[in-house]
Amino acid sequence: MINKNSPIPIYYQLEELIKVLIEKGELKPGDALPPEREYAEKYHISRMTVRQAFTDLVNEGYLYRQQGKGTFVAERKIEQGLQGLTSFTEDMIARGLKPGSKLVKFEMIPASSQIAGQLKIAEYGPVYEISRIRLADDVPMALETNYISANLIKGITEDIVNESLYAYIEEKLNLRIVSATQTIESSIASQSEANNLNIKKGSPVLLIQQNTYLLDGTPLELVKSVYRADRYKFIVQMKR
Amino acid sequence: MINKNSPIPIYYQLEELIKVLIEKGELKPGDALPPEREYAEKYHISRMTVRQAFTDLVNEGYLYRQQGKGTFVAERKIEQGLQGLTSFTEDMIARGLKPGSKLVKFEMIPASSQIAGQLKIAEYGPVYEISRIRLADDVPMALETNYISANLIKGITEDIVNESLYAYIEEKLNLRIVSATQTIESSIASQSEANNLNIKKGSPVLLIQQNTYLLDGTPLELVKSVYRADRYKFIVQMKR
DNA sequence: GAGTGGTCTAGACCACCCC
């Protein structure tokens, strides 16, 4: 079960092993896991290594610990798109919907002061503005506009946007997206938003602005989205 | 600086020490910290202990690591109420507003099937229904309704509700609130909501439903809130 | 090659829970 000569870290192998037990239902919510010392002995590994695996699973919400009592399987995690940073595509798939996209604008423009401030670039610096109607099961779900500094991300084409912008950024440019701040507010559709989303003017919409950051805190992009309230709810999981 | 005989764990003392350096500005965003081995030597502690402190600070968003390069101070954390679970009161204080509250309903009712299902109690089981108008700087901000199983939380009184329900639950009943799921949607104020919030019928509002859970996953309460869109934006921080 | 973080060991003692 555990291969000590594998290049995959032992603690990681143990995490996967425990996750599988939970997903197969052999460990049910509320069940106590075997104690750390027992795992250490069984697999001939150090207790600290077992603890590293357990700690990760606690942080991911699979387990919880109680001093003096033991380690237990947590209630089933909410299977939602929002336990972390996800793209529209990932979000829709997690919700069981077929994602789609229709490009409505793809331009390079000078940054307004508001956008330049958020992206921490010079005012009037070049940014890509990419507007897309986002579809779920072929019905409009949201109107999404991305702003990305053209100096940071060079060589974007329409083809890349139609494929996957995130995959291009992460795989081709080797930039790691690690965090984001989202601001969510309630609003009412303007005439042009209503036209794009195929709803009536004045219908309620969810306005989401996302700032995305790289590992060192450099702003990568700004995304402004308008979601149809009748089709979309935002879900967040929080820990104390 | 580090007291090895203190009952406070060494790794925790080190965390506080580093946090203070960051908050005082002696360590600025982007700065490299001294390497782990240097801390270990300086304070005569094990490198693993240093690593535990660093790891916690990375998880809390204060630091980030780069293999082969070093450990660095992250960009200033967004000082927002929403980097974790907060009560309305905490949220308002974090936003620089004076929280207030006006009780409009306090009853014990039989749980509807929807509420019973969410709280995982029997249908028609007793629940407290507590409705409050939430004020920020003395102006209505939200209409909030809590549902709590009366069997789980016994002996709530109006006085407790007017003080702090969370403090009562955590301190007096010794229950630890650890996680919550929030569903956020956009809607339009009904006539009665509009009256309570002092806005026009049909104005946009943010509908937030929160399910709160204890350590072992037991549902503690259900909170349904209606926030004025003109005064409130919801903010979330996410990590990959 | 030198320096950094990443993984791992084989112990130890403490704090807490339950019987």
Next chain:
DNA sequence: GGGTGGTCTAGACCACTCC
């Protein structure tokens, strides 16, 4: 008292980055 997780040690070798 026995079992659990919580903290801590003093090393070791590996993987990665940079010069």
